Amino acid sequence: MTERFRSGAGRPCLDFVRTLRYRGTPTETEELPDAAAWGAWIDQLGPFSAPVRPAGVADARAAREAIHELLTGSLRPSSRQRLNRFAALPVPAPSLTPSGELRWQAEDPAAAMLALLTRDALELATSREFARVRRCAGPACGALFLDTSRPGTRRWCSMEICGNQAKKSTYRAKATAQG
Structure with missing residues (x-):
């Protein structure tokens, strides 16, 4: 499977919030424009072995925005209610195959995925780990990630992308100043 969506933020809910890429910048990009994209996200990052084909994307976007509000300290009462509603949905159930x-499995895999994501966000927001949720220092990024570094000083969501860009910019600025 081709990796279409970013992962590695440290928690599933943080990976999900990243589907509004470059949030708050002029290059903000919606990665869940339709139900097919939401299904592709679930297929790539969810627990199901069979492809998921959601009926729509509105609930996914509503959950994502409510999770973002929760994790950035800007939670509105309507978003809190939305989170509670999604978290109350049935979660996927494990089963063992004959092999x-x-x-x-879930009767409605897309709804079950929303339940997993909102429960993960609620758990994160009420845990000690929440103090280590960071916003990427990349000026064009702004993604949230969980800083799992020992000293707790990680600055970028991805050293390979945002960290590397920052280092290149610093190098260029020094080279220009010296030249």
């Missing part, structure tokens, strides 16, 4: 493989 001994673990499979995850």
Whole structure:
């Protein structure tokens, strides 16, 4: 499977919030424009072995924005209610196949994925880890990530992308100043 969506933010809810890429910048990009994209996100990052084909994307976007509000300290009462509603949905259930493989199943996989994501966000927001949720220092990024570094001083969501761009910019600025 081709990696279409970014992952590696440290928690599933943080990876999900990243689907509004470059949030708050002039290059803000909606990565969930339709139900097919939402299904592709679930297929790439969710627990299901069979492709998921959601009926729509509105609930996914509403959940994503409510999660973002929760994790950035700007939670409105309507978003809190939305989070609670999504978190109350049934989650996927594990089952063992005859060959001994673990499979995850749900009557409505897209709704079950929203339940997993909102529960993850609620758990994160009420845990000690929440103090280590950071916003990427990349000027064009702004993604949230969980800083799991020992000293807790990580600055970029990805050293390979944002960190590397910052280092290149610093190098160029020094070279220009010296030249």
